[in-house]
Amino acid sequence: MESAARAKLAAADRVAVLTGAGVSAESGIPTFRGAGGLWEGFRPEELATPAAYARDPEKVWRWYAWRYRQVSRAEPNQAHLLLAELERMKGDGFTLVTQNVDGLHRRAGNRRLIELHGSITRARCERCGHRQPLPSADEFEPPPLCENCGERMRPDVVWFGEFLDPDLLARAERAFTTAAVALVIGTSAVVEPAASLGRIAKAAGAYLIEINPEATPLTPLADLSLRETAARGLAAVFPK
Ligand code: NAD
Ligand code: ZN
Numbered sequence: 001m002e003s004a005a006r007a008k009l010a011a012a013d014r015v016a017v018l019t020g021a022g023v024s025a026e027s028g029i030p031t032f033r034g035a036g037g038l039w040e041g042f043r044p045e046e047l048a049t050p051a052a053y054a055r056d057p058e059k060v061w062r063w064y065a066w067r068y069r070q071v072s073r074a075e076p077n078q079a080h081l082l083l084a085e086l087e088r089m090k091g092d093g094f095t096l097v098t099q100n101v102d103g104l105h106r107r108a109g110n111r112r113l114i115e116l117h118g119s120i121t122r123a124r125c126e127r128c129g130h131r132q133p134l135p136s137a138d139e140f141e142p143p144p145l146c147e148n149c150g151e152r153m154r155p156d157v158v159w160f161g162e163f164l165d166p167d168l169l170a171r172a173e174r175a176f177t178t179a180a181v182a183l184v185i186g187t188s189a190v191v192e193p194a195a196s197l198g199r200i201a202k203a204a205g206a207y208l209i210e211i212n213p214e215a216t217p218l219t220p221l222a223d224l225s226l227r228e229t230a231a232r233g234l235a236a237v238f239p240k
Contacts (some may be wrong), residue, residue: 002236005224008207009086009140009181011237014093016173016179017083018112018197022186022212023230026077026103029070033188039063048215049160061142064155065183068120080084080232081234082238084109089239095175099187099194114172116193122225123153152209169193176201183209183237186230198222209237 009015021031032044039047042063046052047109053060078083085111087094087226088136088158098105105113105122124131125146134140144153158164172193182201187194198218203210210222211233227232 001224002226004208005209006203006239008122009237011185011211012093012180013090014084014175014178014180014208015095015183016175016181016197016201016206017086017088017096017183017185018176018187019095019096019098019100019105019230020158020183020187020194021085021100023079023083023098024074024077024100024104026229027074027104027232029102029104031186039066040105045160048157050162053154053159057143057154061155062078064157064205065137065140065142068134068140069137070106071120074102076104077151077231078158079234080104080110082231082234085091085195086238087112095172095179097197099173112174114168116158116168116172118155120155120157122156124156125149125151125153127151128142131232146180148227164193172197173200176206177204179206181209183211183234184218184222185211187212187216187232188214193223196214211237 025031047060047063048200062137065128094112097112099117101117101120103119122131122133123213125145130148147154169233177200179201184198189195202221208222211230212224213227
């Protein structure tokens with residue numbers, strides 16, 4: 001089975017990849033649902049929302065500053081590095097869509113990258129919409145102020161209950177509709193659009209590979225579903 005998947009991936013001119021929090025687990029960044037996902041006793045669903053930010057922006061910023069420090073100390077793992085190599089092999093035919101906000105795919109070298117949920121390494125102005133990178137994690141004191149208009153900025157991420165950028169979503173859907181091979185790695189695939197991108201690809205005739213230590217709603221649809229970590233699973237199907 002793995003050798004068939006490897007051959008498909010090697011031959012594919014168009015490859016679309018979706019990653020979730022699981023791809024960064026081996027970099028030491030906890031998934032929300034896993035152990036260590038809590039922060040000061042709060043669940044992410046209670047902090048990563050517009051209502052939480054309206055109620056207590058300082059608390060929400062403290063949480064993001066903590067995550068930003070955590071992410072800055074982390075390094076891309078073998079799964080990130082293999083995905084960067086896959087992009088070099090496939091060129092324009094490659095698209096990586098991530099739900100992660102940790103910036104590790106970019107640091108690993110991926111450029112054909114769609115960060116659907118934004119990035120905790122950036123802030124966005126609450127008044128004028130201007131985006132700017134955060135200062136280095138050592139120097140960062142929240143909240144950041146807009147270099148354009150001076151207003152307080154918010155994390156440049158998509159919170160629970162907010163809409164995704166429709167252009168980014170359209171590009172992601174196009175990549176999955178036209179892919180010969182689709183890879184879905186480290187996402188529980190219960191939240192949209194993660195739930196549907198793999199399905200879209202499969203319905204359009206793609207060979208669908210899933211990598212996740214646990215079964216997900218996508219598992220029954222996959223041509224190959226590997227119960228492996230991101231790094232081990234990718235290595236198993238990576239073109240030699
Ligand atoms: P999730 O926490 O719901 O699920 C993570 C998935 O990863 C699970 O299905 C789990 O079985 C799998 N997993 C755990 N360890 C793995 C490993 N070593 N290799 C491969 N898979 C592994 O995460 P989600 O559904 O991706 O994310 C929920 C939201 O939280 C996302 O939208 C994301 O923006 C945000 N989030 C981001 C980060 C990050 O940027 N690193 C971390 C946590 C949460
Ligand atoms: Zn501004």
